[in-house]
Amino acid sequence: MNREKRLTKREQKALKGPRPGATTHQHAEHIHCVACGRHLDPAEFDAPAPTAKMLRCQHGTQFASCDGCVDRSRVLLATHDRTNQPVAQASAWH
Numbered sequence: 001m002n003r004e005k006r007l008t009k010r011e012q013k014a015l016k017g018p019r020p021g022a023t024t025h026q027h028a029e030h031i032h033c034v035a036c037g038r039h040l041d042p043a044e045f046d047a048p049a050p051t052a053k054m055l056r057c058q059h060g061t062q063f064a065s066c067d068g069c070v071d072r073s074r075v076l077l078a079t080h081d082r083t084n085q086p087v088a089q090a091s092a093w094h
Helices: 009-016 067-083
Strands: 052-056 062-066
Touching: 052 067, 062 067
Parallel strands: none
Antiparallel strands: 052 062
8 A cells, every 4th residue: 555645845835935924035135245244235336436346256146345355355256266166255244
């Protein structure tokens, strides 16, 4: 006698949807410098004299960097591209 097929945990979660009160991380509104971890506002990228830049790795992923950390950020991205490991990002702070 065979058992009934059961849904996997992933399938059950997909059917139930998110838990009530669960929050999702909004990447577009919450940006940090990859090298120093400083919080960057979206306005810093579009200002007449921008104080932050978006850098792109060879894989095409974009990373934010403040002006003072561009050189250090490029070194981190070069290491990421060379070793194919995740970027060694600094801890976020506000």
